[in-house]
Amino acid sequence: MADVTLITGSTLGGAEYVAEHLAEKLEDAGLSTQTLHGPLLEDLPIDGIWLLITSTHGAGDLPDNLLPLYEELKEQQPDLANVRFGAIGLGSREYDTFCGAVEKVETEMKACGAQQIGETLKINILDHDIPEDPAEIWLAEWKKLL
Numbered sequence: 001m002a003d004v005t006l007i008t009g010s011t012l013g014g015a016e017y018v019a020e021h022l023a024e025k026l027e028d029a030g031l032s033t034q035t036l037h038g039p040l041l042e043d044l045p046i047d048g049i050w051l052l053i054t055s056t057h058g059a060g061d062l063p064d065n066l067l068p069l070y071e072e073l074k075e076q077q078p079d080l081a082n083v084r085f086g087a088i089g090l091g092s093r094e095y096d097t098f099c100g101a102v103e104k105v106e107t108e109m110k111a112c113g114a115q116q117i118g119e120t121l122k123i124n125i126l127d128h129d130i131p132e133d134p135a136e137i138w139l140a141e142w143k144k145l146l
């Protein structure tokens with residue numbers, strides 16, 4: 001099992017680029033990683049460390065590729081007491097539902113007993129042309145908490 005499992009939800013690819021960048025940084029720091037774009041529960045280790053990175057679409061909705069996992073968490077309520085997780089959202093302040101998807105995922109992870117490491121980073125793409133930059137800064141602090 002990898003030290004950190006990165007899980008993405010993305011429609012246009014932005015969250016996937018962020019995940020790939022952060023996976024590289026984690027590997028540089030000597031941690032092993034696995035990156036899964038829109039996995040199902042059965043694809044995931046139910047212990048260890050997850051790093052969830054998702055954009056928001058529709059009106060505060062999850063990207064289509066992360067929706068099945070989110071629904072599994074809601075409906076099956078798997079026991080995630082041995083999972084610790086970090087969370088990053090990509091969104092735009094143009095919307096009232098800024099980063100609504102990552103908030104939903106965070107709530108559901110906690111409802112399943114997972115313990116959050118650090119605070120959720122919400123990246124406003126209007127302020128950051130390159131979302132990898134704030135994500136990398138956040139990661140440097142997050143890594144210290146592992």
Ligand SMILES: Cc1cc2nc3c(=O)[nH]c(=O)nc-3n(C[C@H](O)[C@H](O)[C@H](O)COP(=O)(O)O)c2cc1C
Nearest residue numbers: 010011012013014015055056058060091092098099
């Ligand atoms: C149709 C559409 C709806 C969106 N709705 C929201 C929203 O409700 N809240 C938000 O914070 N961002 C919203 N966004 C902004 C996206 O989350 C943002 O562009 C993000 O960088 C896309 O990342 P992705 O390439 O990983 O899908 C929306 C974007 C589009 C195109």
